[in-house]
Amino acid sequence: MIEKTNLIFKNGSVYTVDKNRTWAQAIAIQDDKIVFVGRNEDTQHYIGTNTVVIDLDGKMVLPGFVDSHAHPSLAMDFVGNISLYLLDSVEEYKRAIEEYVADHTDAEAYRGGGWADTLFPNLGPPKEMLDAIVPNKPIAIMSYDCHSFWVNSVALERAQINKDTKDPEGGRIERDPETGQPSGTLRETASDLLKGVIPDYSIEERKEALLAYQEMAISAGITMSHDAMLDMQSIAAFRALAEEDRLKIRFRGAITLEPKQGIEGQIEAVLNESSTNDHPNFQVHTAKIFVDGVVEGGTAFLLEPYNQKPGFRGEPIWDPKKLNDACTALDQKDIQIHFHVIGDAAARITLDALEYAKMTNGRINSRHLVTHLQIVEPDDILRFKELGLIGVPQPFWFKIDDYYTKLALPYLGKERADRQYPMQSFIDAGVIMASGSDFPVTIPFDPLIAIQLGVTRSAISGKTGKVLFPEERVSLENMIRSYTYNGAYANFLEGKNGSIEVGKRADLIVLDQNLFEIPPDNISKTKVLLTLVDGIEVFRDPAFPRGNS
Ligand SMILES: [Zn+2]
Incomplete structure (x- = not known):
């Protein structure tokens, strides 16, 4: 006897990413697992009184996406603190830093991230610009690529970085070519010298x-x-x-x-x-x-x-x-x-x-x-x-x-x-x-x-x-x-994740259009309507209708 399942998707364009790159119309999910992948008509046996059936109306289903290299633990600089991400000019940087500092006058020190080397070729951004905004507390802002820090004079002083400080192994202290003084940008391991100068995130x-x-x-x-x-x-x-x-x-x-x-x-x-x-x-x-x-x-x-x-x-x-x-x-x-x-x-x-x-x-x-x-x-x-x-x-x-x-x-x-x-x-x-x-x-x-x-x-x-x-x-x-x-x-998880196959975990997403049926230039305009992890709905676009049981 076939078990009645909790959730069925029908009338979809399911790209399974299995070995044969199989397409399917329907998926049945029991708890956290996929128990059926195939044709609409074969889902009948899986439908019980408590089964939710979602009619996809041709929409595309894919295995959930895996981001194999990201830094979720660096989100602090983007979502809080001084965020220069998505800004395009030195003027905008200045304004963002000024605004943040004006709103946080009690802070002992300032942190942030997101500046781009495209705006400061070679030497990186100068300390003087930060000194003008924050003259008496340390401030350190990480570059968008996470490989450099922009600091003011107080931060350099407290970190005891001066003309005579040697570049550490695997790092570089950018310097004024004339005076040899640190110019305000620390590359790679040179930013380790800031430890203790800028308080760590809680x-x-x-x-x-x-x-x-x-x-x-x-x-x-x-x-x-x-x-x-x-x-x-x-x-x-x-x-x-x-x-x-x-x-x-x-x-x-x-x-x-x-x-x-x-x-x-x-x-x-x-x-x-x-x-x-x-x-x-x-x-x-x-x-x-x-x-x-x-x-x-x-x-x-x-x-x-x-x-x-x-x-x-x-x-x-x-x-x-x-x-x-x-x-x-x-x-x-x-x-x-x-x-x-x-x-x-x-x-x-x-x-x-x-x-x-x-x-x-x-x-x-x-x-x-x-x-x-x-x-x-x-x-x-x-x-x-x-x-x-x-x-x-x-x-x-x-x-x-x-x-x-x-x-x-x-x-x-x-x-x-x-x-x-x-x-x-x-x-x-x-x-x-x-x-x-x-x-x-x-x-x-x-x-x-x-x-x-x-x-x-x-x-x-x-x-x-x-x-x-x-x-x-x-x-x-x-x-x-x-x-x-x-x-x-x-991530050594291909036995349980990564494709839509019977026995695998139900990590999958529904898209509003079939990527194979649109011009490549429209792929990025495609919307994610639903995200399931272990058969549990973790995201749903408000426009996507709920199933009827
Ligand atoms: Zn990285």
Whole structure:
């Protein structure tokens, strides 16, 4: 006898993302599981007196989206504090900072995030601009890409950063070229010097920010998110929310490792968090390694010199020898590694380190993640497949925009700027690609925007229709797969999530139009109407009708 189910979807265009890329009309869900996928007429047996039946009227159903690289735990700077995200000019920055400071005169210090290097090429933003607004308390504002901090003179003084302070390993204190004085921007590990100068966010603030992220995520159809940069405070906030049963989607995450600290103790910490955090909606099994920085900060590690700085190739945050040893030790313990890799030289030393680990350990744990991949040599792409690595691109960035014109072109030169962010070459080489947003680096972070950009590689508002690296355009099928099944795979959850198949968890979304029936330029205009996680409705667009039982 067939069980009567709680929920049935009928008359849908269900793209299952199973192995055969099957389409179906109907789905039956019992509790948290999918128990039937197939034709409308075969759902009859599943309908009981308490079954809710939703007529989809042709609407599209997909597995829930997986964001394989995001920073929910950095939402504080976007949703509270001084937020410069989404602002376009230095004037707007000034106004936003002034307004915030005027509204918070009692604060001991100020924090925020979101400024862009496009507005302050080379040296980054100057301390004087902040000094004029905040002359006697410290203020630190993180760049939108999270790799630099803009600070005022009081913050520099309290952190004891002056003319004589050496750049720390893996970091740079930007300086006035004439006086040698710190100019107000701290790159990469140089911002660690601010510890204790700017008060840390409380667990309560962190929890509120995570919940704000979660609301944005479910309305964008995201049912799983990988937080790619956790520290102990953000883990505590996640854990508290898990214990309070307030996490509606599945979070997985990676703990950031520091090159300066010993690797053994850090491995201990990852293993400890991995066994302690066992809530289905929050687990940490991954270690994060920043191999280099970012092109816009001049901190990406390149095979050939920067275009605007002859002879300078940047340097790795982890020196190659240390990277070899860390990768070997982590892989030996079967810990997944999530690598931040921007430059082609960073990609190469990462591949070398993993080959070294494979040789030393006699085997390699597959499914290490390599994210960003801005510039990669074609020969190195083939090595990703051999090592079983997963590529984690941010398709939101596949376009010719201000970043391309003001930073990529002058910093990288045209030849390299025009071959940024390959994706199809990885797919051709047989590499599994799991896309992510890098929120809050990318806002908004709706997967449908990324899917459109992956297909078109052209700016959404672009009237010129210029395409970045046209050969690297990816099919709609592969873009959807990179945001669903491959994301589940990247988090070791493909057995239970990532596709609409009998026995899997009911994590799925309803869209207002079938992505395969519209021009690619309209993909990002598609609306998410319903998001289910474990068969539970976590988001519904007010316009979407409820089912009738
Ligand atoms: Zn990131």
